[in-house]
Amino acid sequence: MRRIEKEQFLREVLGNEQPPAHMARAVIEEKLRSAILDGRLPAGIALRQQELATLFGVSRMPVREALRQLEAQSLLRVETHKGAVVAPLINEDATDAYALRILLESEALRQSIPKLTAQDIATARHFIEQLETETDYSKIGTLNRMFHMTLYSAASNKRLLKLVEDGLNEEERFLRFNLEHMELGELSQHDHLELLRMAEAGDIDSTVNALTQHLNRGVDAINNYLQNRPVEVSRPASVSRKRALAQ
């Protein structure tokens, strides 16, 4: 893509409204994240710090921070000579990511359950209720993340919680894929209710088992997909195909 075309493309996808200075990093990160998750920014496109800084009328610092966050969530990867590049929607290391999440989230759950308050349980239940009626994929991803984080929120190790949250941010992408291709939505809700019930009862081992099963459904879905995948897996579905699938 020529430079002018790229500028034009980024402006169409991201807008060029200047964010307030103190929110620049968060606003830019969120704009990029949602454009990657819904496929408007396709895999392989390079995101250069200076291009984005110029687009939003900010310095390179908040842009660099936003890109770093997205890289931690595996939405971007750094390639030699190209810099930060939008990562493919799904690839082999997705199952490794899930395996790691099972380890980290099980530990977070163990630490958190004994300290969960009635208010935490009520908050988690509220997210499940919202998930019942939500149809927007990106909002479903966010609600799922918030439900899980609420269950882990009382864990004493805050660095562990940060890693867990990075993993959940990454799952927003898988979840979108799962919901579209595997119709896992209802199954997930059943799992969520079970998790909540066991956590409320304070039964640590059962809750950890239920969480492992819940996350393994994601692993199975991805393995299935990778075994039967179409030839060009790194090319995102076209917007019209996504719309058709979403109906």
Ligand code: NI
């Ligand atoms: Ni879930």
